[in-house]
Amino acid sequence: MMDVIAQFMSDCRTASTYHEVEAKFKQAFRVFGAETGTVSCLGSTSNLLNSLKVVGSPDSEFVRNYAENNFIRYDPAAKKSVSTLSGFSWDECRFESRDDPRALHVLDVADDFGYKNGFVVPIHSGLGNFSVVTFTGDHLELNPTTRGCLHLIAIYYHVALERLMLIDTAVSKPELTARQKEVLRWVSAGKTDWEIGQILSISEATVNRHVERAKERIGVRTRAQAIVECLVNGIVSL
């Protein structure tokens, strides 16, 4: 069990594409009885209630339905997720909103779509972003161990997505060449120059030159700083 978590942590640190992170994410949460995992609203806390951004979600009828009916306005889980710091289940929401028919309706619709119970993890990242990761499943047994494991999976998934998104933001700026951006992505995934050379079929020295040029343009001394720059503010021109 701790092995699954440790493996997922390490996968998240080294993943270089969304696809890769998502595949590992699915693999990990299934071990704990969840069938879907959704991350919504990677943004700052204030945006939550007016922008539901679904990243890495299973493509489902429910998500469309949710958006069309503007369920975000009544969803008790969405409301609770901005006011709490720990994970909670839909059952807890159902109990807490027992006097609010519109809130209950959202949960009932979810139920109709086969999402019987959900476990919701609000995440406040160290970089000021906020997301909510929701796991659902018919046989989701929310004992303390499952809750703990899903909580950790949610955290490392968020951190990996945030890393990739921030690099995207940074690398979408035009000042770096396509090759420099590509090389930096691999550097951020912890690859050595030699390994990157193997991946891109170029020499180690060429990889090094790309990194050095990129560092010059970003104006930092070390490659770690270059990555931190991309990761932390996403405004550095890459």
Place this chain on the structure above:
Amino acid sequence: MIHAVTSANRNLYANQLTAMHKMRYHFYVAQRGWSDGLTIDEDREYDEFDRADTVYLMNLTSDGQIKSTFRLMPTINDYLLDRLPQFVNGPIPRGNHIWDMTRWIIAPSFRKVNGERYSKAHSELACGLFEFAATRGITHYTTLMDTRFLPAVEQAGWKYELLGLPAEYGDRGETAIAVIIDAGPESLAHNRMIYDIDYSILFESPPPRLGERIEDVLARLNVIETIEKISDREARMATWGGLTTQFSAA
């Protein structure tokens, strides 16, 4: 500057220690309603881990105000995880080279403001923490922290292992997780790099002479506040250790 407040120099920091216990009362008792195992003395909070072998790292302004603090103690004696073994999956870490950290506080006026990557009060303390490790040969720090800080620890690139799963503490549904953090020289180098602090920031006062106050000790040892008096980068590069000679632009 980060001051290491030990049993040998504690009497220099009477005011700060009182202020720290008041802050702890405010954060843990008044705000979060903690009471188990705590000793409350009016508006100050103490517990069994405020002991002779406890070291407080205090990030102080040049006029002695607390910006942030951590409490550290060696794990050869009982420590927090001995009281809360449910957070540890396996044997409880123990050894001369493993210290535990608790009671992490950043004073409200020194917390992160909008748009800031890190609170300076925190990044300085983090560097002081790993510098302190070097002075004692500490290889690892254990800590039980609120799970909500885990993303930040991961994103700061600290090397650590999880000691168990997040589990509930207190009665407000919050969860905490125990971790063991690498405290070797690489960690110090890493923290200095990410927080852009490339000078020594830790000060451990020797036992004072009779009647000396902390400012007297600093003057006697010719210790100059690195951060607040010398801000520009080149000036900082001219500093060496916690002891600096005054830098002139000429």
